[in-house]
Amino acid sequence: MSANIRKIAVFVEETHREAGRVIAPARRKAVAVAVIVNPFAGEYVEDLTPLMDIGAELGALLGKRCxxxxxxxxxxxxxxxxAAMVGENGELEHAAALLHPKMGAPLRVEVEKGAALVPSSKKMGGPGQDLDVPLGHKDAAYVRSHFDGIExxxxxxxxxxxxxxxxxxxxGGRPLPRVGGLTHEEAVGEDGLR
Incomplete structure (x- = not known):
């Protein structure tokens, strides 16, 4: 792997009760995080291909861990x-290089299919700052019950x-979804929308 990884952490969140109701089976979200050295910290570099390649590696690794x-x-x-958070000596474009050109395809292999765009966010930050990871249905963007996130x-x-x-x-989607729209069971997943 070309990424210089300092650490990896994996968390699982389970929701067993919501609004006084039992959620069975529990709704579960996993998030896998890698902290890597930014090879371009402190300098402007035109060609961000090395970060794009690292993004592909991390898409497979972190998707599999989840x-x-x-x-x-x-x-x-x-x-x-x-999602990605860049330390103060980097720039948002470094996060974009990791997340966008090559990360999606290996992630889709790990979750089988994935016709829909992978929701993403990027920000600058420092130690201990929250990173919000947006969530959406992997095959059909219009499945509202799966519009969610994890911090x-x-x-x-x-x-x-x-x-x-x-x-x-x-x-699964959010516990107790009640905003209508296409359901997970109705999703076809051919165009990434429905």
Whole structure:
């Protein structure tokens, strides 16, 4: 792997009760985070291809970690998302290089299919700052019950010359969805929209 990884952390959030009601089975979200050295911290570089290649590696690694943490098969994954936080010596374009050109395809392999765009967010930040990872249905963007997110924070990342990269995967939508629209069961997933 070309990424210089300082640490990886994986978290699973389970919701068992919501609004006084039992959620069965519990709704689960996994988020896998890698803290990497930013190879371009402190300098302007025109060609960000090395970060794009690292994004592909992390898409596979972190997507697989999420699926494993949930204890599901790839086809059972229902939602996904990605996010990156760049330390103060980097720039937002470094996060974009990681997230956009090459991360999606390897992530889709780990969750089987993934016809819809992978929701994403990027920001500048420092150690202990929250990173919100948006979530959307992996095959059909119009499945409203799966519009969601998960927050992740590491007390020591990202440092000034680092980037914190996160991928999240779920095995269901929000608990007690009631805003209508296309359901997971109705989704066809051919065009990424419905």
């Amino acid at each position: 699926v494993e943490a949930l204890g599901i098969t790839p086809v059972q994954a229902q939602s996904y998302g990605k 992740v924070r590491l007390n020591d990342a990202p440092r000034a010359n680092e980037i914190m990269v996160a991928i999240a995967v779920t095995d």
